[in-house]
Amino acid sequence: xxxxxxxxxxxxxxxxxxxxxxxxxxxxxxxxxxxxxxxxxxxxxxxxxxxxxxxxxxxxxxxxxxxxxxxxxxxxxxxxxxxxxxxxxxxxxxxxxxxxxxxxxxxxxxxxxxxxxxxxxxxxxxxxxxxxxxxxxxxxxxxxxxxxxxxxxxxxxxxxxxxxxxxxxxxxxxxxxxxxxxxxxxxxxxxxxxxxxxxxxxxxxxxxxxxxxxxxxxxxxxxxxxxxxxxxxxxxxxxxxxxxxxxxxxxxxxxxxxxxxxxxxxxxxxxxxxxxxxxxxxxxxxxxxxxxxxxxxxxxxxx
Amino acid sequence: xxxxxxxxxxxxxxxxxxxxxxxxxxxxxxxxxxxxxxxxxxxxxxxxxxxxxxxxxxxxxxxxxxxxxxxxxxxxxxxxxxxxxxxxxxxxxxxxxxxxxxxxxxxxxxxxxxxxxxxxxxxxxxxxxxxxxxxxxxxxxxxxxxxxxxxxxxxxxxxxxxxxxxxxxxxxxxxxxxxxxxxxxxxxxxxxxxxxxxxxxxxxxxxxxxxxxxxxxxxxxxxxxxxxxxxxxxxxxxxxxxxxxxxxxxxxxxxxxxxxxxxxxxxxxxxxxxxxxxxxxxxxxxxxxxxxxxxxxxxxxxxxxxxxxxxxxxxxxxxxxxxxxxxxxxxxxxxxxxxxxxxxxxxxxxxxxxxxxxxxxxxxxxxxxxxxxxxxxxxxxxxxxxxxxxxxxxxxxxxxxxxxxxxxxxxxxxxxxxxxxxxxxxxxxxxx
Numbered sequence: 229x230x231x232x233x234x235x236x237x238x239x240x241x242x243x244x245x246x247x248x249x250x251x252x253x254x255x256x257x258x259x260x261x262x263x264x265x266x267x268x269x270x271x272x273x274x275x276x277x278x279x280x281x282x283x284x285x286x287x288x289x290x291x292x293x294x295x296x297x298x299x300x301x302x303x304x305x306x307x308x309x310x311x312x313x314x315x316x317x318x319x320x321x322x323x324x325x326x327x328x329x330x331x332x333x334x335x336x337x338x339x340x341x342x343x344x345x346x347x348x349x350x351x352x353x354x355x356x357x358x359x360x361x362x363x364x365x366x367x368x369x370x371x372x373x374x375x376x377x378x379x380x381x382x383x384x385x386x387x388x389x390x391x392x393x394x395x396x397x398x399x400x401x402x403x404x405x406x407x408x409x410x411x412x413x414x415x416x417x418x419x420x421x422x423x424x425x426x427x428x429x430x431x432x433x434x435x436x437x438x439x440x441x442x443x444x445x446x447x448x449x450x451x452x453x454x455x456x457x458x459x460x461x462x463x464x465x466x467x468x469x470x471x472x473x474x475x476x477x478x479x480x481x482x483x484x485x486x487x488x489x490x491x492x493x494x495x496x497x498x499x500x501x502x503x504x505x506x507x508x509x510x511x512x513x514x515x516x517x518x519x520x521x522x523x524x525x526x527x528x529x530x531x
Numbered sequence: 532x533x534x535x536x537x538x539x540x541x542x543x544x545x546x547x548x549x550x551x552x553x554x555x556x557x558x559x560x561x562x563x564x565x566x567x568x569x570x571x572x573x574x575x576x577x578x579x580x581x582x583x584x585x586x587x588x589x590x591x592x593x594x595x596x597x598x599x600x601x602x603x604x605x606x607x608x609x610x611x612x613x614x615x616x617x618x619x620x621x622x623x624x625x626x627x628x629x630x631x632x633x634x635x636x637x638x639x640x641x642x643x644x645x646x647x648x649x650x651x652x653x654x655x656x657x658x659x660x661x662x663x664x665x666x667x668x669x670x671x672x673x674x675x676x677x678x679x680x681x682x683x684x685x686x687x688x689x690x691x692x693x694x695x696x697x698x699x700x701x702x703x704x705x706x707x708x709x710x711x712x713x714x715x716x717x718x719x720x721x722x723x724x725x726x727x728x729x730x731x732x733x734x735x736x737x738x739x740x741x742x743x744x745x746x747x748x749x750x751x752x753x754x755x756x757x758x759x760x761x762x763x764x765x766x767x768x769x770x771x772x773x774x775x776x777x778x779x780x781x782x783x784x785x786x787x788x789x790x791x792x793x794x795x796x797x798x799x800x801x802x803x804x805x806x807x808x809x810x811x812x813x814x815x816x817x818x819x820x821x822x823x824x825x826x827x828x829x830x831x832x833x834x835x836x837x838x839x840x841x842x843x844x845x846x847x848x849x850x851x852x853x854x855x856x857x858x859x860x861x862x863x864x865x866x867x868x869x870x871x872x873x874x875x876x877x878x879x880x881x882x883x884x885x886x887x888x889x890x891x892x893x894x895x896x897x898x899x900x901x902x903x904x905x906x907x908x909x910x911x912x913x914x915x916x917x918x919x920x921x922x923x924x925x926x927x928x929x930x931x932x933x934x935x936x937x938x939x940x941x942x943x944x945x946x947x948x949x950x951x952x953x954x955x956x957x958x959x960x961x962x963x
Contacts, residue, residue, distance in 0.1 A: 298808045
């Protein structure tokens with residue numbers, strides 16, 4: 229199809245302008261245009277495929293349980309049913325869970341990014357001895373399945389009196405996330421232009437000043453990407469919060485969501501409604517920081 | 532200026548964890564609020580379920596009579612299932628909680644010494660006399676955590692059993708009578724198959740297929756088999772009846788189209804929906820669906836016990852257990868006692884639950900009466916045979932994969948029997 233671009237009419241509804249002599253001049257652009265449309269179509273297909281689960285969730289969040297059972301998950305709701313949302317909100321005391329989740333994910337995002345930066349500074353720029361092994365060790369911590377970690381973590385938390393506190397989860401995820409952050413950031417910083425560091429050293433900067441005045445501003449785009457990832461990853465964590473946070477008053481949103489699934493029965497509309505309101509804060513967070521994210525990536529690329 | 536900035540950063544670093552500790556610490560205090568007259572109670576039944584409604588009333592009565600306050604938290608089933616052992620060996624646990632019956636759950640915790648022995652209390656308060664024999668099986672566990680004998684570690688409030696839900700409208704439309712024997716049932720299913728309808732909704736990816744197999748096996752089984760299978764008192768031969776009959780008949784039913792070929796990948800939820808939306812004329816499943824079918828089905832329907840079976844899958848419901856670390860055991864016993872009262876049991880029964888100690892005259896809801904009558908029939912025959920996946924840890928997944936193969940016809944009944952038999956033997960060997 230793309231081998232004969234000249235014969236091909238522009239696939240877009242081009243409002244007749246393309247038939248004018250301009251065609252000759254924009255021949256190359258037309259060619260590229262056809263490919264562009266194909267790429268666009270493919271992107272749309274992928275985007276739609278990715279949105280399907282969300283659409284189904286949205287559809288069922290506003291459907292009465294009886295209607296769900298009678299018509300199945302794909303039917304359009306005949307009326308807007310909001311009891312599921314209300315029930316979820318009240319049953320799990322959503323504002324409290326939102327506060328817990330925000331506190332935990334927010335603290336972890338900030339602390340883990342900070343720890344990653346300090347570690348990576350030592351590994352990537354400080355080039356301490358045996359850094360290969362240190363990085364490997366960090367990776368190992370990240371690769372261990374949480375199920376293997378959970379009993380020791382439980383035991384430690386119990387011994388230190390942190391069991392059933394948000395702090396236990398914050399500490400655990402600060403370590404887990406910063407293991408990944410250290411690995412990533414250490415390799416980023418190891419390619420840091422030595423001339424910049426030398427210039428700073430000539431000006432008499434201490435290593436602490438080099439970190440905060442030179443390395444930090446330049447690495448900031450990467451750090452903000454890490455911050456966003458850590459926030460969203462921690463937000464969605466289920467297993468360790470499930471084990472560590474026993475009281476309803478300390479629990480996070482994903483754990484609260486699980487309380488809607490019973491032994492043998494589940495309430496599909498309420499679960500969908502719950503999933504919807506649980507997802508929103510993370511989406512809002514992403515949208516708010518999305519600008520930083522794109523700016524971060526391009527800024528990094530230019531440098 | 533240089534130093535000032537450094538100090539600020541350091542101060543920030545130090546202050547942050549402090550602030551976090553402060554808020555974490557505050558919550559610990561709130562969690563440990565159990566005083567002399569507080570009962571911290573956990574359960575995981577839905578707010579609108581029969582148990583949820585009845586226990587809400589029990590909490591009200593309890594607070595009124597004892598003057599104590601109940602700190603109730605509704606838990607996630609998943610959380611209790613995954614973390615009960617850890618919670619109960621810490622001091623953050625409740626004073627009384629609902630917990631799953633069975634060897635791998637209540638039995639395991641009992642054998643680890645995490646649950647209070649209730650034998651004396653059960654005698655004293657008359658629970659032992661009030662509960663039918665086959666219900667008591669799941670309340671008692673020996674030192675290995677095997678149910679059926681030994682001390683009382685839990686008290687069930689309600690029962691559950693597997694029965695057949697049928698769509699009366701579809702039965703009438705095709706001129707099918709409620710079957711009373713297995714042959715009748717097969718004849719009825721032939722009528723539906725001839726009309727292009729798959730008669731039984733089931734689900735291979737979760738518990739329903741295994742329970743259907745177990746129902747079929749139980750049609751050829753007696754109490755001794757159940758005892759041997761569930762509590763290892765005797766060798767179980769997987770290559771002989773009743774298990775062979777169960778697997779072979781199951782395969783025949785798949786062949787005959789009584790069960791859909793694509794059911795292998797379906798979940799229990801899909802099965803329930805297929806019955807509730809009127810597609811499937813029958814569903815072989817547990818009484819836990821009852822309330823939902825009452826609320827959602829738009830047609831006339833009823834239940835009948837699996838035709839010809841004296842034994843049926845079923846058991847007591849989940850148990851009230853009192854953790855060894857409970858700070859208020861006396862209040863916990865008092866609460867259990869209130870849940871056993873006829874008036875609380877009647878609330879349970881009138882909302883689609885299966886009470887164990889209700890006065891039949893108190894059950895006024897007609898649909899609930901139908902269910903309770905069917906259940907009592909099973910109890911009178913001493914007919915609760917528990918569930919096929921109970922005997923050994925991890926057996927649920929073995930059964931699911933085995934019967935998925937039978938539904939797909941990718942293995943013969945012999946192969947499946949051998950597979951599930953080996954897993955059973957290995958599991959039993961690790962318990963003994």
